[in-house]
Amino acid sequence: MQLDLLAIAAHPDDVELACAGTMLMAKRAGKRTGIVDLTKGELSTRGTLESRRRETEAASKILKLDYRANLDMTDGNIERSQDNVRQVIVQLRKTRPTILLAPSPQERHPDHEAAAELAHRAAFYSGLIKMETKDANGTPQEPYRPLLVLHYMQAYSFEPKIIVDITPVFEERMNAMEAYGSQFFSGKPEKMTILAQPGFIDGLRARAEHYGMMIGTRYAEPFWSHEVLGTKDLFSIVTKTIA
Numbered sequence: 152m153q154l155d156l157l158a159i160a161a162h163p164d165d166v167e168l169a170c171a172g173t174m175l176m177a178k179r180a181g182k183r184t185g186i187v188d189l190t191k192g193e194l195s196t197r198g199t200l201e202s203r204r205r206e207t208e209a210a211s212k213i214l215k216l217d218y219r220a221n222l223d224m225t226d227g228n229i230e231r232s233q234d235n236v237r238q239v240i241v242q243l244r245k246t247r248p249t250i251l252l253a254p255s256p257q258e259r260h261p262d263h264e265a266a267a268e269l270a271h272r273a274a275f276y277s278g279l280i281k282m283e284t285k286d287a288n289g290t291p292q293e294p295y296r297p298l299l300v301l302h303y304m305q306a307y308s309f310e311p312k313i314i315v316d317i318t319p320v321f322e323e324r325m326n327a328m329e330a331y332g333s334q335f336f337s338g339k340p341e342k343m344t345i346l347a348q349p350g351f352i353d354g355l356r357a358r359a360e361h362y363g364m365m366i367g368t369r370y371a372e373p374f375w376s377h378e379v380l381g382t383k384d385l386f387s388i389v390t391k392t393i394a
């Protein structure tokens with residue numbers, strides 16, 4: 152398998168909330184995309200494991216994903232262990248993405264930070280020939296390293312290294328997120344969370360508009376990277392249509 156874009160997330164719905172527009176823009180450009188969720192989100196205040204599984208399936212369809220896996224690590228305690236790094240390496244070597252998306256290294260939810268660290272470590276060690284792993288059939292895997300790792304924005308904001316215009320897919324992007332209906336405000340009195348508070352979805356729309364405004368488009372998603380980013384095409388970075 153060869154994916155162009157793979158996103159790693161601590162919980163199912165993290166990618167849909169943070170960077171579903173970028174995933175859809177990649178599909179629109181004919182790229183192959185995938186998501187690896189590290190946990191099933193079993194500690195979620197709202198919804199059941201079964202309802203969340205159905206929601207994930209619906210969101211995956213809207214995102215037109217070529218690949219989605221769940222590594223069934225422990226929600227609320229994603230260990231930064233060598234065993235978990237290896238599990239992520241197995242996924243990177245299986246899917247061989249050009250670009251890897253991961254949570255931001257500084258995040259409110261400790262699981263997001265743990266997922267960011269596992270992705271960072273796995274992206275490096277995956278390229279080492281002497282770091283031996285086997286696929287599900289017991290066949291030794293070839294080393295592989297993604298060419299670029301970008302970190303998406305969740306609870307904490309950062310100064311973006313790059314902002315991706317998602318205007319053409321914005322409504323689809325909101326649909327993918329809203330597939331996780333159990334997590335959002337329903338108008339009924341029930342267990343309250345940040346996601347379920349009235350106005351949360353409006354806030355995400357406002358964030359997309361905020362970053363869109365910074366690059367002269369209607370909606371956009373911000374990313375951070377440890378690395379400096381380059382381009383082979385200077386004109387591809389012009390997003391404004393009015394100066």
Ligand SMILES: [Zn+2]
Pocket residue numbers: 161162165260263
């Ligand atoms: Zn999460």
